[in-house]
Amino acid sequence: MDAILVRGNSPLRGEVPISGSKNAALPIITASILFERPITIENVPALRDIRTLLDLLEVLGVRARREDHTLHIDASELSGSEAPYDLVRRMRASIYVLGPLLARLGEAKVSLPGGCAWGPRPVDLHMMAMERLGARVEVDHGYLVAKAPPGGLVGGTITFPLSSVGATCNALLASSVAHGTTVLENAATEPEVVALADFLAASGVRIEGQGTRIIRVTGTDRLVPERFSIIPDRIEAGTFLAAAAITGGDLRLIGCRADHLDAVIETIRSTGSTVDVGEGEIRCRGKVPPRGVHVVTAPYPGFPTDMQAQIMAVASIGTGVSAITDTIYPDRFTHVAELARIGADIRLEGNTAVVHPVDGLSGANVMATDLRASAALILAGLVADGETKISRVYHIDRGYERIEEKLRAVGANIERIDEEGP
Numbered sequence: 001m002d003a004i005l006v007r008g009n010s011p012l013r014g015e016v017p018i019s020g021s022k023n024a025a026l027p028i029i030t031a032s033i034l035f036e037r038p039i040t041i042e043n044v045p046a047l048r049d050i051r052t053l054l055d056l057l058e059v060l061g062v063r064a065r066r067e068d069h070t071l072h073i074d075a076s077e078l079s080g081s082e083a084p085y086d087l088v089r090r091m092r093a094s095i096y097v098l099g100p101l102l103a104r105l106g107e108a109k110v111s112l113p114g115g116c117a118w119g120p121r122p123v124d125l126h127m128m129a130m131e132r133l134g135a136r137v138e139v140d141h142g143y144l145v146a147k148a149p150p151g152g153l154v155g156g157t158i159t160f161p162l163s164s165v166g167a168t169c170n171a172l173l174a175s176s177v178a179h180g181t182t183v184l185e186n187a188a189t190e191p192e193v194v195a196l197a198d199f200l201a202a203s204g205v206r207i208e209g210q211g212t213r214i215i216r217v218t219g220t221d222r223l224v225p226e227r228f229s230i231i232p233d234r235i236e237a238g239t240f241l242a243a244a245a246i247t248g249g250d251l252r253l254i255g256c257r258a259d260h261l262d263a264v265i266e267t268i269r270s271t272g273s274t275v276d277v278g279e280g281e282i283r284c285r286g287k288v289p290p291r292g293v294h295v296v297t298a299p300y301p302g303f304p305t306d307m308q309a310q311i312m313a314v315a316s317i318g319t320g321v322s323a324i325t326d327t328i329y330p331d332r333f334t335h336v337a338e339l340a341r342i343g344a345d346i347r348l349e350g351n352t353a354v355v356h357p358v359d360g361l362s363g364a365n366v367m368a369t370d371l372r373a374s375a376a377l378i379l380a381g382l383v384a385d386g387e388t389k390i391s392r393v394y395h396i397d398r399g400y401e402r403i404e405e406k407l408r409a410v411g412a413n414i415e416r417i418d419e420e421g422p
């Protein structure tokens with residue numbers, strides 16, 4: 001089992017290339033199920049979650065071939081409609097196959113994804129969306145069993161009681177080939193949702209309103225595959241902004257979209273860092289020690305929950321008291337105990353972490369519990385005195401491409417080691 005060793009040392013300086021967005025790539029790759037002809041997707045990040053999804057698609061009869069960061073996916077021989085538990089449990093986003101399988105094959109049997117490190121991850125909104133398109137969806141022995149009406153899915157109005165990225169994506173995927181028009185109300189507006197809608201629109205689906213709370217989709221039976229490039233990963237970019245802020249470094253992020261990061265840039269600036277935005281680039285010069293922050297996560301364009309752990313690492317060496325509240329996942333704080341092992345002084349009050357100033361962090365052995373918590377532990381290790389060993393780094397490989405190489409290239413003292421044991 002791999003572990004990552006980080007030795008606190010000096011500020012990071014240099015350029016960091018930003019990879020394609022994991023959370024845009026996953027629904028767009030899943031959309032291949034809708035196509036009877038091969039599709040080509042560019043700028044696909046090389047991540048564990050992408051490989052997991054391709055393993056699942058292969059079980060369904062979808063063939064994929066990777067050429068560097070380009071994926072050629074052929075679903076013309078789509079044969080299966082069952083997503084088994086042993087694959088779905090590895091990645092919650094597997095639930096994205098529900099909509100396309102229902103739309104193309106008229107049926108789907110998808111294992112319930114179960115929870116994750118920080119608590120339950122319900123899929124009731126995914127089920128509701130499919131029902132609004134005429135499907136019957138039941139839960140049977142841990143599986144979602146769905147069946148479309150005899151003539152196929154029929155457009156309708158889907159009103160989401162809360163903003164859900166995944167359920168909005170599933171609704172977009174299914175309604176793209178449903179008969180008639182579908183209106184999504186209170187749709188998620190995240191850039192990854194917009195990217196999926198843009199991909200479907202480029203393939204011949206009439207879609208209006210992506211990026212707003214009301215999206216109108218007119219289904220088609222003539223999807224025409226167009227090469228499509230995945231948008232940059234805003235959470236990877238945000239993570240490296242935090243790396244510059246926590247180390248007092250000077251990083252230039254290449255190939256990123258600052259317009260996807262307004263709330264994160266504003267928060268990083270509030271720590272005292274200087275952030276300059278250029279064409280496809282963001283430069284961050286960190287100022288240490290950082291000032292304390294007050295963050296409340298919210299659906300886009302609010303501060304993303306996927307940056308909550310990383311900003312907490314920055315706050316852990318802050319000069320003032322910080323308050324970080326997660327309104328999306330009130331239990332997403334498994335990184336608090338691990339950051340405390342590195343010397344952070346964090347007290348949880350409900351879904352708010354109150355971070356008190358400390359004189360410094362000290363390296364320790366810690367354990368990654370989930371993807372973004374892993375990133376936070378690496379950030380803390382970059383400034384902790386001595387060595388930090390982070391176990392179970394398979395979590396970080398789910399969502400960050402070559403993170404230790406990218407950090408080493410800008411001066412971090414970091415390496416991956418083979419650690420015995422579970």
Ligand code: EPZ
Binds near residue numbers: 167
């Ligand atoms: C997506 O998850 C992301 N994953 C998550 O990123 C991200 O944290 C999350 O959106 C919020 O931005 C992918 O895109 C693959 P939601 P998703 O549906 O779609 C509740 C990462 O680190 N909800 O927007 O699962 C839910 O419990 C991952 O890359 C229901 O109640 O999130 C949460 O409180 C972690 N019922 C809220 O909605 C449902 O049916 C938002 O969840 C679905 C969701």
